[in-house]
Every structure is written in C-alpha cells, then in structure tokens.
Amino acid sequence: MSKDFKKWFDDYSAIYDSFDEHLEHKDKNSEILFNHLQNLGQNPVICDVGTGTGNSIISLQKLLNKNMIRGEYVGIDISSKMLKHLRVKNKEIHTICADMKYLPFISDCIDCQTFYFSIHLARNEDFDVTLRETSRVLRNGVGKLVIVTIKPNSPFNKLRDHLKGKKRSLLSEQFLIEKLKSLDLQIDFTTIVTNALFFETINDVITFFEERGISTKNRDEVVKILKQYASFTEEGIEIAIKDLVFVASKQL
Template sequence: MSSQYVNPSLDWFENIIGLNIPQEGEKVELDGCEYIFKNGILRSSALLSAAQEQTSDTFGFKWSKRDTFEGEAMQDVLRNWLLEKYGDVTSSSWFKGLGENPVVLDAGCGASNSALVMFDQVLEKIRYIGVDVSEAVDVAKLRFHEKGIQIGALQSDLMQLPLPDQSVDLIFSEGVLHHTDDTKKALKAVNRHLKVGGYFLFYVYRKKGPIREFTDDYIREKLQNMSPQESWQEIKALTALGETLGDLDIEIDIKENIDLLDIPAGTINLQRLFYWHIFKAFYRPEMTFDEMNHINFDWYAPKNAHRQTLDEVREWCSEIGLSIEHETEELAGLTIIAKKTDQL
C-alpha cells in the first residue's frame, strides 16, 4: 500500500454517526432506531417490507458468489461501462473540488463492486461508507479489508440511514434506488444526507418497449415463490438461450420502425434484438456462463425493480434541489451526475 494512505482508522466515521464503535454484540440507538454491532458492522433491527425482505435475501445471495463477478472479463466490462456512463469521475475538476478526503456514501453498496472500480485511484483517500439492506455489506467490508482499507459499514434500509443531514460530500448509488419500495422516495431520503455543493451520482432502470416490459414483469413474478438458489437455477435456461443466440452471431435488417412495439428500424444482431426488446438474456463471449447468469439474476430475481423515464428523473431531481450536470440515457437505464444546490 502507498505511504500516502491517510485513512487507517474510523475516527471520522464515529464523528459522523455520533458515537464510538460499540463492542461485538452490543446494541445502540442511532437516529431513533436500534442497531446491533455484529461482525464489525452496525445492523439495523428495523423491520423491512415483504418486498424489501425478498430483495435483501436476493442480493445477499448474489453478492456472496464472488466467483461470478470478480473475474477479469467481468471487471473490464464493468470498468468500461462505468466510464461510458459517468466519465472519468476521480480525474474531474468537480471531484477534486470536494477536497482531499471526501466522505463518499455508497447507497446500496452490495459487494462494493462498482465503487471499487469507480474510485480505484483514490481508495486510500476517500472516507467510504458502504450501506446495504442485505448481508452483501459483509462482502463489501471484506473486499476493502483485503486491500488494507477500513470502511464505515452499515446494514440498513436506505429510507432510514443513521447519518446526519448534510454529512457526506458525494453519494454514489449505482443501480440501487429502483430496488427500494419507491424510487422517488428513496432518492429524496438519501439526498438529505448530502451537503449543499456535494454531488449525487446514480443509475436507475429505464422503461423499455411493451414486450420487454411485459416479459420482465412476468418472469419476475414467476420467481417470487422461489428461493434465491432456485431462481438462480431457473434463470440459467434464459442465460443458455442468450448464449445460443449470441454464438449464432446473426444480424437482421429491420426495414422500418415498428412503432407499435417501440422497435426501431436498422441492422441489429439477433441476440441484441431479443435482449433489448423481448427478454434480458445477457451475452458476452469473453464471460463465463455463471458471470452472464449473475447479470440476468441481478435483473430478474429481486421483486422491487422499478423502471423510470428520463422526464421523471429530471423532475425528481429538480424537486429536491439537485441540478443535473451530466446525464446518459441508454436503452438499459439512466445515469445522472447532479450537484446539490439547495437543501429542500
């Protein structure tokens, strides 16, 4: 590790939450809610909705399967995708303007997969708080520990984070807000912890064409009575079909827009036609089968997986004092970089 490492203790985290890190098994009260300190993580005792309980179980299972997302090919795809969506964040002037040791809240960190890639060049400088509703936060803490870095770790619902208002410099929420009971309410709840002048980076699912929307809801509902392990197995058939379509490497020419189905005219690979407009069956030839299944599972298994329009997201940001400085709209989702201009 670099001799410039400036984040060896959690004094800064204790200052933010307003108490000393408790002993193992000790219970404390934060912001009116009871937390227990277990395996180095403060965990909320608050009850979750049925949908959030299912989402917690799903992502706890998914992120425990480290061999399905830590491979080189998978990490390269993630790195390139984040760069395409957000740009080179840590080299940007606005990021440098946050100071030498900004407090970064990863709202819905999972295994910190995206954060470890996004902030790779500044991990030894940022003060990182990883929060997740699931036990995936244990994996996040372990992965940082393997790099010799301590983090502030919380297992908590994003709607009830035990952090003061305006206490963090940057919020990163990559593909998470739509997995809550209400995307807009989650955005608003998390935003209150951001300082005026700070930045909110997030990605949410985008609404797609009618066939894909119907199929997504249909498959997701079919999985609700299954355990995460059973869902993982069921989704393998979709992954196998996506792999078969991808290996065919066939292009077709759609002669004109099919407005009734929101399918545009043009030349498209057959696998991508299915992927974007019929059902999600991710395919990358450089990835293993389990890595592709991981991505399909991520999409279909959680009950909460809301989709938004760009106009909706713009309106929500305006309502809570976020000024959008960068947006990327893809068929898959919407990526936003916004500066907090008001404490609304």
C-alpha cells in the same frame, strides 16, 4: 418490500460477482464519472447506497486514490451477506446494514452519495422518501449525488425479460430528471454508457441465467432467442448493456 430484497440479495450474494466477471469494460462508469467529481476536495465523505459486494464503489475509489483524492467511504446495504463479501475484498470501506430510506447519518454531512444499480429497487412512495433522505444527508451547496441505473430496453434487458417471461420494472431517464428537479437537486451531467457482457460459449450464457433463477428451457431455444439480442463473433457471444448515468448537486 425491503425485506423481500434483503432475502433475495442474501441468497444471491455468493454468485453476485459473476456478473462483473463477464463485463467487457469494468471501470467504464468510474472513468466517465471521475471527470465530474473533481471538486470533491481532498478528503471527501463518500457514501455508496445499495453497495452490494462493492464492485462499483471499489472501482471509483481506486480511480480517486490514483488521483490523490483519498476520502472516507461508507457502504450501505440492506443485505448483510452482500456486505460480508465486500469486506473480504476491501477493508477500507466502512459497511452499515441499513435501509436506503433511513440513512444513519446526521444532516448535511456527505460530500458524495452514489447509487449504483440500486435506486430502481426503491419504488413508488419509497422512491420519494429515499431521494428526500439523500438530499437531507448531502452537504448543502457542495454535495454531489451520483445515480447509475439500468437503462430500460437495452439488448441485455430485453433478453432477460424474454427468458423470464416478465418485464422488469426500471426507471426512465425522464422519470429521474423530473424527480431530481422536484427535490431541488440540480442535474450537472447525464449520459448513457454502453458496455457489454461477454461469454465464450452458449453454455456459459445458460449457466449465467440459471444461476440467477432464470430457467433457459432447452439449448436450441436459447440460441434462437439469443440471436435476437446478442452478437455472435469468432471469440464468443456479446450482449450489449446500457447504463443511465446522472450527476446532480444539492443547491444551497
């Protein structure tokens, strides 16, 4: 399974950042998370798993730095090409090409482990292995786990599934709560963050999906489908996205 994702994300790496270019509030998740990560100490070890081109962790790093929390950052990803893009943008984050199921760390050494839009890629039995591995490396008593994942049934996801003709497999809030509890990870905070993707024209929407391998048939058809999921304003087209955010801690 991981091998398929490796190829897919290697191929996708060159255009991956165009998603964030359309995002209306780029640092919204970091701003919400920051309030729940103030007990990390002055020099925490922060590991971002499925870090990709690094956008999410770079946003959090900037906010922590601004507030005098420095830290050591490690980005883990199965795709070496995604990591290459990260290194061009940020030289302070150490990168390691590895599978989230086997983290190259000793036990009890990470102060904060983040999964931004990556945990849903570990499915079925891999999911339990991944969370157990996370729990192993988190520092006993103080280690924080952050999960940010796509909320099922947001307008953007419904639109994507409609255009693709196939439902993407995502994780429900309830599923995540049960899994975290079963591994003795205490949930400190959970919320839903609403954001939006903004496009100036219909052609920009078409290009966005076609770059991601989703063929959009003809323009009239796209407009008809978009009207079900997007808001049309004088400035352009807005498609709402929703993220599930969790902060959990590893108890002694």
